[in-house]
Amino acid sequence: MASLAFPASARLSSRRFVEAVMRAREFGIVAVLVVFVVVTTSVQPRFFDNQNIKFVFSNAVIYALLALGETVVVISRNYDLSVGSVLGLSAYLSSDLFQRAHGIPIVGVFAVGLAIGVGCGAVNGAIVAVARVPSLVVTLATLYIYRATDVLIIGGGMVVANTLPGGFLSIPTSSVGPVPYLAIAVAAAVAAAAYYLGTFRPGRDLYAIGSNPEAARLAGVPTGKRVFWGFVVSGGVAGLAGVLWAATYGTIDSTAGYGYELTVIAAVVVGGVNIFGGSGTVVGAALGALLLATINQALYVLGISSFWDPAIDGALILAAISLDHWITVRLTSALRKRSVRGAA
Amino acid sequence: MVQPEATIGVPAGSAKAPTAASEPVARGAVAPPRKRLRRWSRLALRWEGALVVALALTVALGAVTSRQFLTASNVFSNISLLYGELAMMTLPMTLIIVSGEIDLSVASTLALANSLVGYLWVQHWPMPAVIVCVLATGVACGALNGLLVTRVGLPSLAVTIGTMTLYAGISELVLGPAIITSFPASYTSIGVDPVPGTAGLLSYSALAYIALAVIFALVLHATAFGRSVTAIGYNKEAAQFAGIRVKHVKTMLFVTSGLVSAMAGVLYTFRLSTAEANNGTTLVLPVVAVVLLGGVSIFGGRGTMLGVVLAVLVYCGLQSALLLTNFNSNALELVTGGLLLLSVLIPNGGELAARARRLGGRHLKGGL
Numbered sequence: 001m002a003s004l005a006f007p008a009s010a011r012l013s014s015r016r017f018v019e020a021v022m023r024a025r026e027f028g029i030v031a032v033l034v035v036f037v038v039v040t041t042s043v044q045p046r047f048f049d050n051q052n053i054k055f056v057f058s059n060a061v062i063y064a065l066l067a068l069g070e071t072v073v074v075i076s077r078n079y080d081l082s083v084g085s086v087l088g089l090s091a092y093l094s095s096d097l098f099q100r101a102h103g104i105p106i107v108g109v110f111a112v113g114l115a116i117g118v119g120c121g122a123v124n125g126a127i128v129a130v131a132r133v134p135s136l137v138v139t140l141a142t143l144y145i146y147r148a149t150d151v152l153i154i155g156g157g158m159v160v161a162n163t164l165p166g167g168f169l170s171i172p173t174s175s176v177g178p179v180p181y182l183a184i185a186v187a188a189a190v191a192a193a194a195y196y197l198g199t200f201r202p203g204r205d206l207y208a209i210g211s212n213p214e215a216a217r218l219a220g221v222p223t224g225k226r227v228f229w230g231f232v233v234s235g236g237v238a239g240l241a242g243v244l245w246a247a248t249y250g251t252i253d254s255t256a257g258y259g260y261e262l263t264v265i266a267a268v269v270v271g272g273v274n275i276f277g278g279s280g281t282v283v284g285a286a287l288g289a290l291l292l293a294t295i296n297q298a299l300y301v302l303g304i305s306s307f308w309d310p311a312i313d314g315a316l317i318l319a320a321i322s323l324d325h326w327i328t329v330r331l332t333s334a335l336r337k338r339s340v341r342g343a344a
Numbered sequence: 345m346v347q348p349e350a351t352i353g354v355p356a357g358s359a360k361a362p363t364a365a366s367e368p369v370a371r372g373a374v375a376p377p378r379k380r381l382r383r384w385s386r387l388a389l390r391w392e393g394a395l396v397v398a399l400a401l402t403v404a405l406g407a408v409t410s411r412q413f414l415t416a417s418n419v420f421s422n423i424s425l426l427y428g429e430l431a432m433m434t435l436p437m438t439l440i441i442v443s444g445e446i447d448l449s450v451a452s453t454l455a456l457a458n459s460l461v462g463y464l465w466v467q468h469w470p471m472p473a474v475i476v477c478v479l480a481t482g483v484a485c486g487a488l489n490g491l492l493v494t495r496v497g498l499p500s501l502a503v504t505i506g507t508m509t510l511y512a513g514i515s516e517l518v519l520g521p522a523i524i525t526s527f528p529a530s531y532t533s534i535g536v537d538p539v540p541g542t543a544g545l546l547s548y549s550a551l552a553y554i555a556l557a558v559i560f561a562l563v564l565h566a567t568a569f570g571r572s573v574t575a576i577g578y579n580k581e582a583a584q585f586a587g588i589r590v591k592h593v594k595t596m597l598f599v600t601s602g603l604v605s606a607m608a609g610v611l612y613t614f615r616l617s618t619a620e621a622n623n624g625t626t627l628v629l630p631v632v633a634v635v636l637l638g639g640v641s642i643f644g645g646r647g648t649m650l651g652v653v654l655a656v657l658v659y660c661g662l663q664s665a666l667l668l669t670n671f672n673s674n675a676l677e678l679v680t681g682g683l684l685l686l687s688v689l690i691p692n693g694g695e696l697a698a699r700a701r702r703l704g705g706r707h708l709k710g711g712l
Binding site: 081127131133134136137138140141142143144145147148149151152155254259262265266269275276305307308309310311312313314315317318321322325329 | 448492496497498499501502503505506507508509510511512513514516517520521621626629632633636642643672674675676677678680681682684685688689
């Protein structure tokens, strides 16, 4: 209860300071993005044409969506490694419905994908929250289990594009100018999630749990419940992403979304979300996904072999976490100075 | 908590987080440390006992479902050859997880070693020089991880996700789209032939695993270095104050991990007699899964080499047994996932039942 000893004004100003830096962190990603776009465009003006911008957005959309869900889990100091497998399962089972249930409306397919994701997320969340098992282990296990389920259901088959209705396949491609509708929808979802997490009690609770799970529990936060719902959100979002994946790529076999989990966590980390929970925003994470997509497309446009992609992504991840660490260290020392001054 | 002892500890202990530096004190106040320690070793024995039972069941299952299972050719080609490299990588991973860190870059280091062997070989380097250079690269990869974790102070989970991508990326840069298969038979035979004098049972990778497993077990359980690894994993601050060179120890662990992964990469190359970008990068999560299955706590401080060795055997045995029954080979990871889930759920079963009984009243006091 030591913090009560500080004058309210000191606490308020330090909080404002924290907020300012948090905001600056997202500005940092935006700045890197802008620099990248400007430099690439000056070298190769073709980069800024409609087709390319559309490519960047449609590549980023699925990762941004997954990053949204992952962030909800990561800020509560948990991890969801099963997102790639959930995406794969949902992509196949939902798109297969066009063949199995003729005339099913597209909305119905999305609902099924969402339901599959929510189901998988609920299993993760229930095991983590009720059995109190570390989520890294649980979701590593379900990563394999969901993927194997997918493989066993599919067998050797696959869904091919000509079995999917045109209206479904055109969802990712229809756009206003260079911006796909889907990108706008995802941006709206990210904004809504950011507002919810930052404003409402369950969202703030997730941050509290991530900062110090024990303290949050003692403060009366229903940690199990909140963490459970975090996993449900992450699973549901991955389920939706699976349907979008199906619409984007058209051909779905049992490898859909394979290996996505670590890329998504990379995007989340690049986006300034603390890997040990407690800080970071979904906006940052989505921007992290956009940045990775932009860089990959920029390399392509510049004629640099795509063999450079992972090396640069890796270097970028290391740079991002180093920067994040540097900011945190400075922030902590600044806050300590402030509280010393406030106490005196 | 991953492991059994948590079920016996005070209920509050169940919420142990990787941070809680002060927690051992709080828990110690309830159960005297020495008594708890005895419980620990008993329960650890019980966990390894469970793995022995699982191994016996696996062998029985394999023998019942297929007559081939217990033949030397199956043991050699479907177990010791197929899983030798994976098994090797579980050894340094065990030490790293016991020390409270993680290394997700091991499979990418293996992939980089694979590409580099191919690249240097077509540059007409003599094979011994190639191997030395590749092992040195492995050491460098590990050293970079260690440096970023200990000197810069970054979380290893994030660092090694980054270097995982980076090393796999470098492996792509080294080889590009080339696929190299022109290795001399004198070396590729190392990858596919049994070691002479082992009754045709052991591959060179399996022999390397056994030799390394003995060394790693001795290091972890019988040396001051091993004790300090465990101490760091249990409580980093306390280890620091006890005079353990935490940064030095951790750096050594990451370097060892890089070296062993590169060794595995060389053997992997000889086994497949192929060098190709991104070969084997998917091995990382199975390695972590097997270590956790072996009873190593993801939060560090706890785990035995015996448990991990047993877990390797259960994992390989079960997969091999299923393969012989024409199980869809792409769904074999069901075994990994299922075992992993059971390994965390079973030890928590007692606590789960207790919590279910408590459910109803005691909302606020539940955890206290």
